[in-house]
Amino acid sequence: IPRTEARRAILSGQLAADGAVCRRPDQKIEDTAALTLAGRPLSWQKYVYLMLDKPQGVVSASRDGRDTTVTDLVREQYPRRELFPAGRLDKDSTGFVLLTDDGAFAHALLAPKRHVDKVYQVLLDAPVTPEMLAGFAAGVVLADGEAMLPAGLEADPQDPCRATVVLHQGVYHQIKRLFGVFGAGVCALRRVAIGGVPLDPALGPGGSRPLTGAELACL
Numbered sequence: 001i002p003r004t005e006a007r008r009a010i011l012s013g014q015l016a017a018d019g020a021v022c023r024r025p026d027q028k029i030e031d032t033a034a035l036t037l038a039g040r041p042l043s044w045q046k047y048v049y050l051m052l053d054k055p056q057g058v059v060s061a062s063r064d065g066r067d068t069t070v071t072d073l074v075r076e077q078y079p080r081r082e083l084f085p086a087g088r089l090d091k092d093s094t095g096f097v098l099l100t101d102d103g104a105f106a107h108a109l110l111a112p113k114r115h116v117d118k119v120y121q122v123l124l125d126a127p128v129t130p131e132m133l134a135g136f137a138a139g140v141v142l143a144d145g146e147a148m149l150p151a152g153l154e155a156d157p158q159d160p161c162r163a164t165v166v167l168h169q170g171v172y173h174q175i176k177r178l179f180g181v182f183g184a185g186v187c188a189l190r191r192v193a194i195g196g197v198p199l200d201p202a203l204g205p206g207g208s209r210p211l212t213g214a215e216l217a218c219l
Helices: 003-011 103-110 130-138 174-181 213-218
Strands: 015-017 020-022 035-037 040-042 049-054 094-100 118-124 152-156 159-167 186-194 208-210
Touching: 094 103, 118 174, 130 152, 130 174, 159 174, 174 186
Parallel strands: 094 186
Antiparallel strands: 015 020, 015 035, 035 040, 049 094, 049 208, 118 159, 118 186, 152 159
């Protein structure tokens, strides 16, 4: 509810913590306190964790002066939360972006030493070759000499220009650069899972929902 309405409710004695009426808006309340508002149970979240299906053309940022951002897509539902993407997707890429306001969680999720798996569906302008499969499995050395960790690559048996890629690290434009070593271009890229948590197919482009407790535990 708006801050002014919340203040009015507190001053009128409608808020109670563990059965004790609160009458001061600045009163400190324990995180574990059971809250009621006008006799009805009131729940709150310390942090928000959202699964978002990012559409094409939306940027992975909290704010942008020109383009729609991933946080713009959920701002109406969470107007007072300082949400940000825990990891990024290119503007033209689609799929799973995790939004949160928990900085420690995001830092742990993105820490290089954790190697949280991310799964992508890729459309290429050339078929997957045995050289690509062997190179990804061994660890590709990029054009600038940077050595990548081994990555998973599996071609679609129905269309060799489509593939599933599993990354264990996060490097700028990594998938495009990996395939570029083999002379192949990426036409479309979609992230379909993070850390063993699959993107909910029911969301659709721009759709979002809170992560479940089981999904958070998995991450």
